[in-house]
Amino acid sequence: MVTSSQEMLRGKKVVFVFGSLDLGGSERRGLLLAEYLQAQVGAAVQVVGLNRTPGKLSALCDGLGIPWRGVSFHWGLRRRIPSFLRAVLALRAAAPDIVLSYTRVPNLVCAWGARWIGAKLLIWNQADEGLLLNGSLPFRLAACVPHCFISNSTRGRDFLLETYGIAAERVHLVHNGIALPAARTSRDQWLREWEIPPGAPVVGMVANLSVYKDHETLLKAWARVVSSAWEHPPVLVLAGRGDGAEQGLQKLAAELGITAQVRFVGPVDDVAGVLQALDLFAYSSRSEGVPNGVLEAMASEVAVVGTDIPGIREAVGPEGGLRLAPVADSGKLAELIVELLRDEVKRRQLGAALRQRAEQSFSLEKMCRRSTDIIAGALAESLGEK
Template structure:
């Protein structure tokens, strides 16, 4: 017997009851409205107030795409008065915790995507029925599997629209025969960078335009001060702290910054600073170490979920960097950690719109990164001097040392980075642009959304031409 999908039906959003969100948690700083937000809300609520938006995640753990999804969900709830719910594949994790703190309803769904075809089909049908019972106006998936599933079933849920939302590098695009069907069936396609949009257009030969909506960033107020964070890290105020914010897995290149840091430590000197003996950092010191080790002159902090830590940790031991590298795992107080740093570092072989770089830029830090389309696009023309070739640890070390010896240059580059984020990558810009696009799906007569689109492949701009700022 074949599984039966629910019959497609015409959406009737005006007759649906509005769901209220209750939360006993204190309100997040995200809920503070700016003048820009109020003005945007007055224009956009004509289309999205009371509309039911379902955000579909690949995981309830907290990565870059999930953080972007929750930023947008909070924006739609706060500024657009939309009814938003977040569904995630698999067991609850830090993304579910953040939903709870933000007052966003969430639930977990089952999907055996990597099982046999029959089991996968049964789970897709079951999920389609669950979605139909929730009666969404709009489906907003994030990353590959939710994009495919939503693209296949959105018409059967009664939704008025669905977006293919490319918020990762897209390296695994084309791995499923379902992808071309799914991406061509949705009315709108969004990518977070120009090169990701170009990859989509070339791979699937899409007829619909691809809207380039970069990631947005917003840092909460620090939970701990710079001095407190440095005390925890075991480095005094005179030491140099570099930070890389990225989950540790094979898609990132943590090896190059570690090898570069080995060069930096050798150049700066590995001896403790005279007269300094910082307090032992919490969670880092061996319990039998007496007395505490002196504060290092240079410390590299790796903040991010430890998905595949064996390689980087083994390299730290091989290079003898145990006293000069800290693995923090997932960090909630990213703002506090960045306030304790002097510069950011980032290395990857492929990126879309890297949140780790954006967060460092928003904190006013200079960022040294390896070249790939995503990092080049985010840092912009003014940041090209801080880019080095991929996997070139010697060049990376040279740039790090240049900043280490020049505090004035660090401040200049850091302030330029902060201004770039405020004008092009603020979360209000991302939220406003996405809200306009979503409203356009509900009302096809709406004006075109104010953001870049990717035309046919023969008309693609060069990367340098794609650096034009978003319109407000």
């Protein structure tokens, strides 16, 4: 059945703007919506990345038949203005009806350049708790421009309301939607590839190795975990793009004496397969909206331990919230990991509860339908049709 929202957006040129052409949580969320708008709504979707280097995002766009473009962009002071002009000109050339920007730099660039980009509708997507944003005048000016805002977490929404005084009706809460494809590689195959001995418990984190994900605390916790008595010492698997932090983390693992019990496996395409190979999922981030990594683990029925920040607590709900440690508290995080690794019944019960929560609260269909309604409503308002 075609809805009025779909009618409003059919044939409209919708440009998604990301910080790069590689794949992180925000890019994955945006691409899922882009695919829906193209396939189910009939919008003319394009992707622009503020980086010229092709990556997994551009490869996925190729597979979906979504046009994409990379723009050379540098945030450094000396190259910021030329980069800004290049980005604005590239977006203007796309002649968009609607622009959806994701993460800090794309949000700021699109807001500051909105007059020249010429879109009828600009939507700022808030994917964290306000990371690297503040109440300074340039950011306040940017926050005055978008027609509306979409936040994937309550804390992100509150940040926009409290910091920039945006009217509540302009800031919408839309949780991430999760749709994992079938696993392509079996658990046994992954364990062989990672050279994990039979019987060894496996804990993993799937997230780019950014400083904000705080893998350092997880490694310190892991040193405490492996120091406990185990018949088969557990192994920690860290999957994700390096982002320049991997060498420091590898050095820390060596200093902690846990190199043999940690696997740095780099970025993975088969996230569903990786998650099925884990006994427990750990997430040590310092700042998040509602993280895709945690939701994907929940959807895979894997028990989760993590840091007690609003976005993770919002993801896992009351029962999962009992397995969260204070930020940077490696001792408490280690305690939670050991407790669940030693109690398979509790671990399976938590995994089942989290899967049910993911299905009820974080469905892809719900995210896409809700986003489509918000975009269509905001466009109608900007065109004076409401």
